[in-house]
Amino acid sequence: MKTLLEARDVDVRIGALRVLDRVNFRLEPGEIVTIVGPNGSGKSTFLRTLIGAHQPTSGTVTRADGLRIGYIPQKLQIDSTLPITVARFLNLPSRVGATKVREALAQAGVGDLAQRPMVGLSGGQFQRVLLARALLASPDVLVLDEATQGLDQTGSASFYRQIEEVRQTLGCAVLMVSHELHVVMAASDRVICLNGHVCCEGAPEHVASAPEYRALFGTGTQGALALYRHDHDHAHDEAGNCVHDHQEAHG
Ligand SMILES: Nc1ncnc2c1ncn2[C@@H]1O[C@H](COP(=O)(O)OP(=O)(O)OP(=O)(O)O)[C@@H](O)[C@H]1O
Numbered sequence: 182m183k184t185l186l187e188a189r190d191v192d193v194r195i196g197a198l199r200v201l202d203r204v205n206f207r208l209e210p211g212e213i214v215t216i217v218g219p220n221g222s223g224k225s226t227f228l229r230t231l232i233g234a235h236q237p238t239s240g241t242v243t244r245a246d247g248l249r250i251g252y253i254p255q256k257l258q259i260d261s262t263l264p265i266t267v268a269r270f271l272n273l274p275s276r277v278g279a280t281k282v283r284e285a286l287a288q289a290g291v292g293d294l295a296q297r298p299m300v301g302l303s304g305g306q307f308q309r310v311l312l313a314r315a316l317l318a319s320p321d322v323l324v325l326d327e328a329t330q331g332l333d334q335t336g337s338a339s340f341y342r343q344i345e346e347v348r349q350t351l352g353c354a355v356l357m358v359s360h361e362l363h364v365v366m367a368a369s370d371r372v373i374c375l376n377g378h379v380c381c382e383g384a385p386e387h388v389a390s391a392p393e394y395r396a397l398f399g400t401g402t403q404g405a406l407a408l409y410r411h412d413h414d415h416a417h418d419e420a421g422n423c424v425h426d427h428q429e430a431h432g
Pocket residue numbers: 195198200218219220221222223224225226227
């Protein structure tokens with residue numbers, strides 16, 4: 182299968198500011214890649230450039246032909262006076278029908294929410310509905326820009342586990358930006374530490390112990406990585422069955 186997204190020597194300048202500096206990147210089918218970096222380090226700009234919402238100043242971005250992208254924003258404001266159900270929300274802007282809505286909600290782990298009003302949902306339920314909305318597009322890649330902001334640590338961990346499950350079931354790639362290093366790094370195949378340029382990248386353990394990463398974030402995430410592993414006591418095989426060799430799945 183071919184590369185889904187590729188950036189070659191991408192520079193982005195906004196006014197006098199060099200936001201991205203010769204960034205190279207590839208996303209292969211089925212990978213979970215997380216971009217970490219301090220505030221203002223260009224993470225959102227990079228995502229926007231990859232999905233075509235922002236043009237690079239120089240360098241090239243290539244998207245696979247016909248690539249389907251499911252985007253999950255940080256948050257979405259719903260007018261609290263609008264009496265809209267989850268099912269109705271998922272049928273906007275174009276009607277997809279009850280069966281697809283049911284399937285997408287089930288894949289997002291909230292199969293029972295279709296008739297609930299959007300305004301009454303908890304933060305975690307709301308983000309799962311956004312996940313369901315992204316899944317309606319049958320995406321080749323899910324793109325999440327700090328999709329768990331406002332959730333507590335348990336809520337975030339549970340949301341990212343859902344993302345892992347979706348990846349295993351649907352086989353889509355996942356590209357995400359997150360500040361929650363301890364949670365997302367353990368759920369990722371590859372981590373990229375961005376600070377205008379790519380500081381370091383690789384498997385989560387490799388990045389967590391890289392001097393460039395430690396200079397930016399300190400050393401505190403190592404223990405939390407272990408904690409996450411401990412919490413995550415099962416994985417799924419290709420058929421979706423539970424297996425208990427989580428070291429194999431995440432080690
Ligand atoms: N439209 C814009 N106009 C002016 N400056 C911008 C614009 N978009 C981004 N920037 C600047 O580019 C830099 C990178 O911003 P970006 O939002 O990509 O960083 P980030 O790593 O996603 O930050 P955060 O973690 O705080 O969300 C920042 O200095 C920001 O102020």
